[in-house]
Amino acid sequence: MVPEVVPDTEVLVSFRGVQKSYDGESLIVKHLDLDIRKGEFLTLLGPSGSGKTTCLMMLAGFETPTHGEIRLNGALLNHVPPHKRNIGMVFQNYALFPHMTVGENLAYPLKIRNFSKSDIDAKVMHALSMVKLEKLAHRYPAQLSGGQQQRVALARALVFNPQLVLMDEPLGALDKQLREHMQMEIKHIHDSLGVTVVYVTHDQGEALTMSDRVAVFKDGIIQQIDSAYNLYEAPVNSFVASFIGENNTLEGEVQSLQDGLCQVKLGDGIGLTAKAVCADRAGARTTMSIRPERVRLNGASEQCANRFQGKLQEFIYFGDHVRLRMDVAGNPSFIVKVPVSELDGSWSVGDSISLGWNPEDIRALDPLNP
Amino acid sequence: MNAPLTAADGEPLKKKLAREQRLKQFKAIALVAPLGLFLLLTFLVPITSLLFRSVDNPEVVTALPHTSQLIRAWDQRGLPSDAVYSALAEDLARAKADGTLADASKRLNMEISGYRSLLMRTARKMPLQLAAGESVRDHFIQIDERWGDPDHWHAIARNAKSWSPYYLYRSLDLRENKSGVPELTPVNERAYLSIFGRTMWMSLWVTVFCMLLGYPVAYWLANLPKRQSNLLMILVLLPFWTSVLVRVAAWIVLLQSEGLINSGLMALGIIDHPLQLAFNRTGVYIAMVHILLPFVILPSYSVMKSIPPSYVKAAISLGDHPFAAFWKIYFPQTLPGVAAGALLVFIMCLGYYITPALLGSPEDQMVSYYVAFYTNVTINWGMAAALGSLLLIATLALYAVYSKLVGTDRLSLG
């Protein structure tokens, strides 16, 4: 018997045990349990091919789940056709209708909903003013720049006041500067409208800056769903740690566990203490992850429980900071971030420098290469 | 004034650039020249001569030069002056000798039947042997009283110019009345207007059938995975692998009363009399649609291939029913390809010859059939050229209307 699902006022969409296969041989979405809260900005983040678009398409109704159920406001969505779902969508190529003006594009969903002519005009102008394009209502999409087309697509997805808007890599075709600008603009629109947004991207920076929560996908499974801060500071496995932000890895074998910490022996016999996240038994192999900015150098490292000697390999200059590539404990591409002000002028390539970090800052995760 | 910019070697930049571009232009011309020459010889020259032939009218002027010259001054009332009769006598004598009379009499015979024998008979009586005091006119009328009939002189007068709208008029079921104004020929003599009408009508239907059958196929192909659509595209192009003649022959085998389709249907007991499928309009339509279908499918397919599926998805996500979304969003975007295909098919239909000739009844023949008839059977270049020219003009006019409606810059052949 299927357990009765109690409609939760906070939850807008829930995926329960959803699976999807296109060819009957492999599962693109392996097992999806996901609650999307009302009003939140949720990002599906993952490498391309990890099934993000497929999830979005199932939610929009263009693909049917092979198994499992999707509910919107507690009502089963599986057999509701896509045009009855009232979900706004922004496509990567914008999909603005080329034979209609911007105004006609925006009026399209309103005409279908039988609004009066004056209502339509008012809503269209309101939506255009939201994306600051009031003056372009009579242009055709081909006469707009990429950024303007993006805004029109956004306005069109919002103009009929859907409670849920899906965006599939909507900024993928824009250049970096415009993309960052639009990220902020979308974020502000989300804040002011209170609409629920499900956003798909493979760009982790985008995901971290925009989202309330991020779901990290890999091979059709959500690896971690959390706030941007937790994803960065407390990744639950090696994939998340390496996919989000920069990170240094060290391989080793767990010796003992105690109070949430573990003793790990590295390949060359050196031992260190790390926060036990995935390491659950002595003798297991583990990949440990530490962020470059958590590594301390020279004097600052004296208080640390884990201390090493690293051989300086390369200076990489970034303007506000310098990255030092070092050979540490058998990892020849160990990166340490140093603010320019803390740089020691006497360092040169080939020097041996002492460094260290606290056990809470290095996380013992699942082995990357088991 | 700024001094002209110069390159590093002191030469003016403009001059250097011009020389560079001259070389490029020369290369472009050299690449295009062979085709240009080929088109000039095989396309422009024949079409020009076709247009010329349709108004060319040399026979009477050549055979009867003096008569032609004098009769132009005739006021067209009563009979021409004696001088014209004398000139005719002189011309006939010479024409008989140098053999140009046959063409002229054939030409005049088109105007009034019996003119050939009149001319031959009169020419035999040349040179004139006038009795004393007898006028030339009376003598002619004595040879044949038709020389006293103004109509016969009007016929010469009409052809006293080396060009004439006669063939074009006839191709439109018109004729010049006595005052030179075109009028419709009597109903029982009309033929060509209905042939032109039939040609347009049949072309229209073939085009409509091609679009109705081709559009869904193109849509299906455009939405299949690439491997399958490539394979099926070969099947679509299969008709191009054999000659039109062979395909028409195959259709005859299939469609005739004892053909495969009829005997199959009768064996299954679906019909008990053979259906008349060949040697009538049905057969012509079936074979022409089959031959011309790829010309609708290919441009439609290539346009559909370029339309991302996200457009229709977007329309559906905005709340539109999938059918409405298809009609309002997808279909308008395929128009350039479909319109180009339709235009192609229609224009090819207008000139179709072999299929109606082999698979149709006399009632299903199109303009091209009569062009071939006048070229091969009666050797009447004037009529053949006039029909061909009118077909060309009609095609161009239709094209102009069409491009006004659809916009040729929006057509896409893929």
Ligand SMILES: Nc1ncnc2c1ncn2[C@@H]1O[C@H](COP(=O)(O)OP(=O)(O)O)[C@@H](O)[C@H]1O
């Ligand atoms: N319509 C489809 N038919 C068959 N396979 C598909 C289809 N759509 C996506 N796939 C496959 O599913 C996998 C995941 O695709 P997708 O959901 O688009 O991933 P993402 O959006 O994360 O890049 C890919 O390997 C892709 O080839």
Ligand SMILES: [Mg+2]
């Ligand atoms: Mg995708």
